Amino acid sequence: MKILFFSAKPYERPFFDKYNEPYGFELVYFETHLGPHIVNAVEDAIAVCVFVNDKVNAAVISVLAEKGVKIIALRCAGYNNVDLDAAKAQGIHVCRVPEYSPEAVAEHTTAMLLTLIRKTHKAYNRVREQNFALNGMLGFNLYGKTVGIIGTGKIGKAFCRIMLGFGCNVIAYDLLPDLQMQALGIQYMSFEEVLKKADIVSLHCPLTQENHYMINKAALAMMKKGVAVINTSRGGLINTVDVIQALKSKQVAYLGIDVYEQEEQLFFKDLSGSIIEDDTIQRLMSFPNVLVTAHQAYFTEEALSQIAQVTLGSIGQLANENQCADASVMLV
Known part of the structure; x- marks a missing residue:
């Protein structure tokens, strides 16, 4: 199963690669942010993983649904950049990392x-x-x-x-x-x-x-x-x-x-x-x-480790219909 990461930075990849070993997801990283300019490039992915500055509005979510995306995973706590009502209407799960260090x-x-x-x-x-x-x-x-x-x-x-x-x-x-x-x-x-x-x-x-x-x-x-x-x-x-x-x-x-x-x-x-x-x-x-400072308050080894573990764990649970995702991470 493929996960597309948007707004991905080089310092994040080692953490996600390390904690992906038990899951075996195919991780694809894009440095560009998610928005109308790139959403049509999404193909064969069960999930997209986004960060604070990605634009996940109703129009983007509509295209994601057409592309077969089932999960929008925020690797952050805030979710003001995601249209939750649109995601719910399209049957797409939205999860986040409610706390990380x-x-x-x-x-x-x-x-x-x-x-x-x-x-x-x-x-x-x-x-x-x-x-x-x-x-x-x-x-x-x-x-x-x-x-x-x-x-x-x-x-x-x-x-x-x-x-x-x-x-x-x-x-x-x-x-x-x-x-x-x-x-x-x-x-x-x-x-x-x-x-x-x-x-x-x-x-x-x-x-x-x-x-x-x-x-x-x-x-x-x-x-x-x-x-x-x-x-x-x-x-x-x-x-x-x-x-x-x-x-x-x-x-x-x-x-x-x-x-x-x-x-x-x-x-x-x-x-x-x-x-x-x-x-x-x-x-x-x-x-x-x-x-x-440039949004670096969260930027510690402990926090990045927890973000990777919680994000991949949530996607793993949501992708497995026999498991229920932790309610604390679920938005939709």
């Missing part, structure tokens, strides 16, 4: 935050140029600060624990408050209250139609002046134009993003020899108090 993303969030507030990225460049002066390098302690966490799923909870370890006062917003987190001392509040009280706001929620641009002009105005904002979830949670204005007015003192709302044109590509036409990201990266 939540600690990987939580630790990267912490790394971004510490880099910004202690200016370690600037120190690295200075020392390499034999500049050992401390002027302009003043930071602040995390200890005692109020950290507001939006979304306390697996990753949000892991980040909560890390911040508690730093001696922070942790407050959170989630549609479903977690009793375990409350027992650890996390205070749940309304979204507005978290924004008003937090010195640091970190986003850990999926992107939905309801929370698209949840960090916009109005939300930013509620925050403390000089707030730090970190986003390692989905780019569409932040209105980039609005956050640029907040940076210019110094309402936001630090911004760390591992995701960007137009990232499919940029991330996972080497554009070092190209002229980037996206003026918004160029303006954003021009700020000295902004740190951008």
